[in-house]
Amino acid sequence: MLNSDTVKIISKILKNKFEKLPAISSAYIYGSVLTNNFSRMSDIDVLFIIDNIDNPNKLLKEIKLIRNTVKDYKLDINVVFMDEFIRRWHIYRPPTYFYWIKSRSVFLWGTDYIKDVKESEITAESLFRRAIDLAQSSRSVYLNNKDDSFWESKYKRWVSTLICEINFLDNELEFDFKICAPKMAKKYPEIKNILNLLQDNPSMEKITGVAENLVCFIRQNYL
Numbered sequence: 001m002l003n004s005d006t007v008k009i010i011s012k013i014l015k016n017k018f019e020k021l022p023a024i025s026s027a028y029i030y031g032s033v034l035t036n037n038f039s040r041m042s043d044i045d046v047l048f049i050i051d052n053i054d055n056p057n058k059l060l061k062e063i064k065l066i067r068n069t070v071k072d073y074k075l076d077i078n079v080v081f082m083d084e085f086i087r088r089w090h091i092y093r094p095p096t097y098f099y100w101i102k103s104r105s106v107f108l109w110g111t112d113y114i115k116d117v118k119e120s121e122i123t124a125e126s127l128f129r130r131a132i133d134l135a136q137s138s139r140s141v142y143l144n145n146k147d148d149s150f151w152e153s154k155y156k157r158w159v160s161t162l163i164c165e166i167n168f169l170d171n172e173l174e175f176d177f178k179i180c181a182p183k184m185a186k187k188y189p190e191i192k193n194i195l196n197l198l199q200d201n202p203s204m205e206k207i208t209g210v211a212e213n214l215v216c217f218i219r220q221n222y223l
Contacts, residue, residue, distance in 0.1 A: 003033055003034065003038050006033060006038070007029060007033060007034070007106060010029060010033065010044055010073060011029065011106065011108055013070060013073070014027060014029070014046065014108060015027075015108060015109060017066050017069065017070065018048070018063070018066060019108075019109055021059070021062065021063070023050050023051045023053055023059055024048045024049075024050055024110060025049050025050060025051050025082065025110045025111055025113065026047075026048070026049040026107070026109075026110040026111055026112060026113050026114065027046070027047070027048055027049075027107075027108040027109050027110055028046070028047040028101060028105045028106060028107055028108060028114060029044065029045065029046060029105060029106045029108065030045050030046075030047060030100075030101045030104055030105035030106070031043070031044075031045030031076075031104070032045070033045065034104055034105070034106065035104075035175075037176070041074075042074075043074050043075070043076035044073050044074060044075050044076060045076050045078070046075055046076065046077045046078065047077075047078045047080065047101060047105070047114075048063070048077065048078070048079050048080070049080050049081075049082065049085050049110075049113055049114075050079055050080070050081050050082065051081075051082055052081055052082050052083050053081075056081065060079065063077065063079065085098070085113060088117075088121060093130070093161060093165070095117070095121040095122050095123075095126055096122050096127075096165045096168060098114060098117045099117050099118075099119060099121070099122055100173075100175065101114055101117075102114045102115065102117050103173060104175065122165075122168060122169075124169055124218060124222035124223055125223070127162070127165055127166060127169065127218060127222075128215070128218045128219065128222070128223060130162055130165070131162060131211065131214045131215045131218055132215055134155070134158055134159055134162060134211045134214075135208070135211040135212050135214070135215045137155075138151075138155050138159070138204065138207055138208045138211045139208050139211070139212070141155070141204055141208075142204040142205055142207075142208040148203070148204045151204065152201060152202065152203065152204055152207065153201075155204070155207045155208075155211070156197055156202055156207055159197060159207055159210055159211050159214070160177040160181075160197050161177075162211075162214060163177065163180060163181060163184060163194050163197075163210075163214070164176075164177055164180045166184070166214065166217070166218065166222075167180050167183070167184055169222055170187075177197070177198075178198065181194050181195055181197065181198055182195070188217065188221075190213075190217065191210075191213050191214065191217050193206070193209055193210055193213055194210050194213075194214075196209070196210060197210060
């Protein structure tokens with residue numbers, strides 16, 4: 001395993017600090033820490049799947065307070081409640097989010113619910129809905145000058161992720177957008193503007209152009 005020493009250290013920290021919270025049903029480390037793209041400045045991606053509870057705010061506050069005691073590593077904690085997980089709901093991604101975690105994660109404790117996520121759950125329709133969500137929201141930012149500088153990096157990341165997810169429909173699971181984008185642009189010249197997202201700071205005009213293009217592309221090729 002890449003960065004195995006770091007993973008062991010982080011696993012121990014998480015278990016020591018968070019395993020005492022009984023509402024956490026499952027805990028995972030995932031993302032760049034398990035790849036050769038990881039550096040000491042990178043976030044440590046953590047997923048907690050949590051039982052449905054009547055007072056989530058109290059638990060979230062407790063998780064936040066505990067997280068703030070971890071000084072040597074930057075934890076990026078994702079909390080998903082059981083109702084959300086069962087329905088595969090996630091604000092940033094359709095079911096690929098959980099499938100990717102299954103493909104690249106370390107299970108820490110609890111019940112391993114991620115192992116039951118199936119590839120067949122990822123459909124063109126779910127990616128089409130995601131593309132429409134991104135196109136609608138990014139066009140609103142672009143048309144109304146809604147603090148472009150704030151949103152540019154976020155939409156760049158979200159749309160880049162969608163492109164990797166579309167690539168999955170061609171039976172390729174590639175997490176690295178810098179690898180995925182040139183391959184997709186070469187295979188499908190009609191979406192070659194996705195290469196604009198390889199720029200450090202693409203404008204909202206360019207990002208929105210990519211998002212709108214992807215809606216048409218999915219509709220014409222996969223639905």
